[in-house]
Amino acid sequence: MDQRQLLGGQRGKSIAMAIYDYPKFKIRLAPDSRKRQGLQTGDVVRRQYTDGENTRYSLMVVTATGTDAVAGREGVERASAYFVGALLEGDPPRDGELLDFVRLTSLTTPDRSGALYLTAGDAEAPYLDVIDGMAADRALCHPEYLGPGGYACMGAEALAATYTPEQEGVTRICTLRRTAAAYSGPFGLRQELPDLAHPQRIVISFRVRAGRPLSGIPLFVGYADGSEADGSTTFDAGTSWSYHLFAITIDLPPMRARMLTLDLTEQLTREDDVLRIGELKVVLQSDLSNFSAASKVRVGRITGIADPLFGKLDGYGAYFQNLYATRNVNVAGTLTAGDCEGFASTFYVGRIHRNVLRNSLGCDFSAHAEVLNERPPTGVGNIRRLSRGEHRLVCQGDTWTAAHAGARFCFSFWCRSAAPTALTLTLGSVSLGVVRATTSWQRRHVSFTVEHMAGQGLEILLSAAGMVDVASPQLEAGDRPTLYQPTDEVLRETDEYGAWFSRGGIGGTIQNPLLKLEEDGTICSANGSFVINADGTGHFAGGRFRWTGDTIDLRGITIRWEDFDEKAQEALLPKSVAISGPDTFHYADALDPQAQPASITLVATEQNFTAEARRWDYLSAEGAWKDAGGRTTSFLLTPDFHAWEGREVLTLRYSATGPDTDHSATCTVSKQYDGESAYSVYIRADRGTVLQNGAGETTLWAQVMRGAEEVTERIAEEQFLWTRQSDDPNGDADWNAAEHRGRTLTIDGDDVARRAVFDCEVSLN
Missing domain, CATH: 2.60.120.260 (Galactose-binding domain-like)
Structure with missing residues (x-):
């Protein structure tokens, strides 16, 4: 047993609905062991080994730790540390087995969220993983403040809520205190959970402390309207901090908003009754057992790692989310950097002939496109x-x-x-x-x-x-x-x-660059008309225009800068225009009409000349430049300016005409939305979803929810687009091409070929 002893298992309290009745096991170090117990309440621990015939695997959450006084080898009483673990997945620990557990993460303490995982026995082994954030990065609920996205109260009229970052060794504390206000409705804590696939299991972890002992506090996970529950149970709270862990199997489909609710209506009955809840966390059990998504570093076989840019990786190597190197960095192969979106190369060092498709920029098809x-x-x-x-x-x-x-x-x-x-x-x-x-x-x-x-x-x-x-x-x-x-x-x-x-350097394309870097150190243009030699000399136009460090030769004539008068020097100075100013209107939500800032001022700068005429234009949806109405070096742009034409991106051009010169510059301004609101679309039928013998009709209507708030009427009819998918693909294509729009859709037997699925897509922008 490798100096650990299994003192026995016990079942948790039997609870109703889809609450998982996990068993608990008390495991302690042998009294003469030199090991130390380093686990804490809330730690997620795992053991995994092969005994030659079978693989033993257990995933547990530590619910308590302590020390027992037991007799040692010489009969002397010694201290023996133990922990109590809730078995969420895998094999129950048994006497005679290895009981060495390693901590993967913590449901309670942020400083204990990471671990090193080295394996030679897993399916994709061998590899070494640096794991961090399993219980935080992908948590379904991890409140760190009061308000939307944090701790949320139900029946705020009856409760005074405050938030404390840390107290008495407990973090993220929400204090709920009963006020003197009369209130007839339910009140307590109410946390929104994202849409969850089913079936799967969630793990709920938190600590509680009450001003006076409270018993039978209801905990509910299910639809926000209370119509159906994934699971419900009760728990007690004493006057000192206690830890609670629940595992609930999600059986209901994501038809409506789902909530985690702690109903305190029957517990906080007196003025100034108080309940404190801290370190609340809800996480998928699958995220605790499968930690590939939390791997920040992997060395060895990288098969199975899913990166947001490259997708699932394969083969052997090293995967880092951040890489710092000094002194010598040697690369044999290809070195590529993606742009901010990760879609294309911004610089590339490696094999030149990679993409073998001719003119991918043009994306030319034989038929007209x-x-x-x-x-x-x-x-x-x-x-x-x-x-x-x-x-x-x-x-x-x-x-x-x-x-x-x-x-x-x-x-x-x-x-x-x-x-x-x-x-x-x-x-x-x-x-x-x-x-x-x-x-x-x-x-x-x-x-x-x-x-x-x-x-x-x-x-x-x-x-x-x-x-x-x-x-x-x-x-x-x-x-x-x-x-x-x-x-x-x-x-x-x-x-x-x-x-x-491609950016901040030498453009063109990888295989046909605008400026070529040759082996002898020269830089030349794609057609050879422009050359810069390694010694700093060069020429334009195939040698008709040459220069050295001191002179410029034009067809045998030497031109010196000091030979020009001030007027000629001014005429030779480079002239240009540039536009500066903010480039984004920010909206907190797609349905929120208020933009930040309320307006943007664009300022044009004229370099080395003064314009005699100025003009601002905008690029219309048809691709033509149209007059925007500006005639000065500044232009005031608002979110409701007519040139937007219902688009989210607007391109403006400033043109300046001076003595013997004409210059212009463009800039692009966009509208961006936070997209933090959780929108859901539900489709209902007034006469059911079956047309007997292809006869009769029924009306479908779409209902749009933002969280628990219905916002259907705030969205225009033309932003609802209905599509059909059935056993008749050609008929579906014709039906969809007709573009059925509106909040409602009436269908009859002609719209259904034996069986059809109707979807509604809602555009918020």
């Missing part, structure tokens, strides 16, 4: 709007397929559609698979083996069931997509390694 005047998710290139039907994308030619026959390649792209739409990808006569376009930009990919057919290049056919927007295609070796690498009409087919910069 409309170019949208929007910025793609990668930040560079075109967005093509594909109509319903087939669209062919030419990726490579016959010579290329002959050279790469039998090799594995991955094709990826970003797609978006007004309603969920299927995209079928075909290569020749081989189906590559079906991907789904949703209402938000998503990157999709398929992998395949290149086959060569004489006289045919590599062309991928996209068959769209409805209108779809496509951007930034990429074709690369392997089975997984990497960060997007833009290409134009020129591909540099080479196995060499090099460097490319």
Whole structure:
């Protein structure tokens, strides 16, 4: 037993509904052990080992610790530390087994939230993990203040609530004190929980302390209206801090808002009765047992790690969320940095010929595809709007397929559609698979083996069931997509390694840069018309305009700056205009009309000249520049300015005309929303969901909830879009193309082919 003794298990109090009746076990160190008990109440502990035949695994939460006085080997009474653990998952501890537990995180103490996990026996072993934040980063409820998102009171008229960060070794304390006000409704603590898939189990952990002993305090988890409960039980509170742990199985679907409620109506009956609750936390049990999402560092086999940018990782290596290195850093392979959104490269050091798809910036399809005047998710290139039907994308030619026959390649792209739409990808006569376009930009990919057919290049056919927007295609070796690498009409087919910069450096594309970095240290333009030599000399226009450190030679004429008079020097000075000012209107919520700031002042600066005429224009939704009405160097922009035209992004241009010069500059201002409110859409039918023999009709109506508040009437009719999905895909496409809008939808037998599912998408912006 490795100097730990199992003193026996006991069942928790039998409780109703879906409360998990977990067993408890008291485990202590042997009295002569040299080990020390380092566990504390609220620690999540785990043991896992293989005895040669079976793997023993237990996941427990420490509910109590203490010390017993027991007889040692020589009959002398010795102290033996123990802990009591609630078994949430795995094998019950038994005598004769190893009882060494390691702490993974803590449900109560922030300073004990991390751990090191080294394994050679797990499915993806071997690896070393640095785990942190299992119980905090992904917590369903972790209040750290009073108000929305923190501790929330029910029946505030009857309670005076205060918040204390720490007291008596307990953190995040909410104190509820009964006031003298008469109040007939229920009151207590009421915490909103996010939508939860079912079935799954949540773990509720907290400490309580009352001003006088209280018994039978109801705890309820279920729908906010109290109609149905996932689980309910009671607990007691004494005059000193006590720890409580409950595990509840979620059985109800996420149809309505779900709440955790502590009803104090029958307990706080006297004026100044008080209950303190601290360290409240609600977390999924699966997040405590599967800690891959909490891995901040992994060294070894990184298979299974899910990164928000790269997705699920594979193979061996090291994964760090932050990496600092000094002295020497050596890289053999590819070094890539993503932009702030993580979609594309901002600098790249590695193999030059990565994306082998010609002109991914243009995203050219053989059939006509409309170019949208929007910025793609990668930040560079075109967005093509594909109509319903087939669209062919030419990726490579016959010579290329002959050279790469039998090799594995991955094709990826970003797609978006007004309603969920299927995209079928075909290569020749081989189906590559079906991907789904949703209402938000998503990157999709398929992998395949290149086959060569004489006289045919590599062309991928996209068959769209409805209108779809496509951007930034990429074709690369392997089975997984990497960060997007833009290409134009020129591909540099080479196995060499090099460097490319797109921001604050040297632009163009990776394979055909605007400025090339050559091996001899020179920098030249793509067509060789501009060269800077390693010694600082250079030329323009193929040598017609040359310079050294002291002179400029123009076709045999030496030009010296000091030879120009002041007027000529002024004429040669670089002239430009620039726009400065804020670029964002901020909204706390999509339905909140108040923007911060209320207005934005844009200021244009003219460098080395004074304009004789000035003008501000805006880019309309049709793609044309229109007069914005400004004629000075400043422009006042408001959120309700007519140029927005219902959009969230507005581009403005300032033009300045001076003596023999004309300059302009543009800037973009956007509207951004916090998006913190939890919105839910529920669909109801007035005459049921069955049409007998295809006869009769029923009316569906959509109800929009923001948390527990109904906001349906605050949203315009045209922002409700109904879609249908049935056993008739062609009929669905025609039905959806008609665009059924409004808060209600009346359907009859003609709208239903045996069975149909109707969804309602609500646009808040």
